[in-house]
Amino acid sequence: MSRFLSPRFAGLEAYTPGEQPQDQQYVKLNTNESPYPPSPEVLERISAAETGRLNLYPDPTGRVLKEKLAALYGVEPENVFLSNGSDDILNFSFMAFCDAERGAAFPEISYGFYPVYADLYHVPCIQMPLKEDFSVDYRDYCGIGKMVVIANPNAPTGMEISISEIEEILRSNPQNVVLIDEAYVDFGGTSCVELTKQYDNLLVVQTFSKSRSLAGARLGFAIADKGLIADLEKIKYSTNPYNINRLTLAAGEAAIESDAYYRKNAAKIAKTRELTASRLRKLGFIVLPSVANFIFVKSDALAGETVYQELKKKGVLVRHFGKQKIKDFVRITIGTPEQMDILLEKLAEILKGQKGA
Numbered sequence: 218m219s220r221f222l223s224p225r226f227a228g229l230e231a232y233t234p235g236e237q238p239q240d241q242q243y244v245k246l247n248t249n250e251s252p253y254p255p256s257p258e259v260l261e262r263i264s265a266a267e268t269g270r271l272n273l274y275p276d277p278t279g280r281v282l283k284e285k286l287a288a289l290y291g292v293e294p295e296n297v298f299l300s301n302g303s304d305d306i307l308n309f310s311f312m313a314f315c316d317a318e319r320g321a322a323f324p325e326i327s328y329g330f331y332p333v334y335a336d337l338y339h340v341p342c343i344q345m346p347l348k349e350d351f352s353v354d355y356r357d358y359c360g361i362g363k364m365v366v367i368a369n370p371n372a373p374t375g376m377e378i379s380i381s382e383i384e385e386i387l388r389s390n391p392q393n394v395v396l397i398d399e400a401y402v403d404f405g406g407t408s409c410v411e412l413t414k415q416y417d418n419l420l421v422v423q424t425f426s427k428s429r430s431l432a433g434a435r436l437g438f439a440i441a442d443k444g445l446i447a448d449l450e451k452i453k454y455s456t457n458p459y460n461i462n463r464l465t466l467a468a469g470e471a472a473i474e475s476d477a478y479y480r481k482n483a484a485k486i487a488k489t490r491e492l493t494a495s496r497l498r499k500l501g502f503i504v505l506p507s508v509a510n511f512i513f514v515k516s517d518a519l520a521g522e523t524v525y526q527e528l529k530k531k532g533v534l535v536r537h538f539g540k541q542k543i544k545d546f547v548r549i550t551i552g553t554p555e556q557m558d559i560l561l562e563k564l565a566e567i568l569k570g571q572k573g574a
């Protein structure tokens with residue numbers, strides 16, 4: 218126990234990010250990054266000219282990027298909030314919209330950061346079990362009277378709930394924020410951004426980390442009624458007004474200008490996902506239906522932990538979660554078709570070795 222850390226954090230269990238090994242070149246399919254590089258426009262925009270201005274603070278309002286995002290999503294700039302990765306917005310939301318009296322509710326199997334934030338701010342939370350088929354039961358959240366946080370599509374399953382189900386949750390919780398985390402929506406999911414015009418309690422959170430190939434730049438955004446956005450701005454200006462650096466702002470602007478490039482990549486990834494899922498099923502794997510850039514799979518022949526370990530030995534990284542209800546599964550990020558060929562080849566080898574043993 219640290220002599221210096223406040224006792225209020227003594228029990229805090231920090232989030233464990235996926236491995237980012239620096240030692241060896243893996244086929245990296247463990248943290249849902251895009252296998253494709255940022256667009257040429259992004260590379261050009263953060264070149265010498267912008268780097269040469271690093272002596273100056275960035276625009277704390279992010280005006281240009283907000284205008285571009287607003288135009289792309291059909292909202293006004295005051296409906297847009299920018300952040301240092303979408304984790305920042307999750308953090309701010311737990312800080313701003315919950316407390317000891319007003320708790321939070323989210324699925325038991327979902328993004329592992331939600332319970333950490335709840336813990337950090339001493340927010341009582343309810344973690345709802347998924348249905349038998351691993352889908353979220355929206356009825357669990359109707360009229361619950363707490364902040365609701367749902368990743369849609371959910372992670373690590375890749376499954377989504379419908380817009381009308383989200384609307385039911387919104388309608389029945391008018392006094393609470395409903396945060397829909399759309400980190401993976403661009404790979405075939407349906408966004409509920411339009412509902413922000415009707416429901417002032419809806420906060421839609423998205424990120425440049427997955428479909429826009431900018432995980433390393435740290436850029437997230439939220440779309441909501443301007444009241445909620447103003448609340449988030451208040452928190453931001455009370456912590457770190459310059460939370461998005463100059464290079465990242467420039468990269469984000471260029472990324473929105475090259476939207477077509479990213480949409481093409483997302484479509485490519487969705488196609489690779491379907492092909493990979495069907496090849497895995499042929500190998501005997503059970504694959505949950507995913508609309509995200511990853512698939513959640515299990516084998517009857519191999520434990521999830523074994524699949525993870527054996528693949529790692531062969532230079533392929535996937536993600537395994539220790540939680541009892543999903544310990545048979547591994548989550549595999551969809552990479553390039555070439556990376557998927559390597560994955561399938563290694564999995565076939567592992568299965569063969571297993572039979573021979």
Ligand SMILES: *Cc1c(COP(=O)(O)O)cnc(C)c1O
Pocket residue numbers: 249301302303304305328368372398400423424425426432435436437
């Ligand atoms: C990756 C991810 C995030 C965080 O993304 P950043 O913008 O990189 O912070 C948020 N929510 C979910 C569900 C994610 O998978």
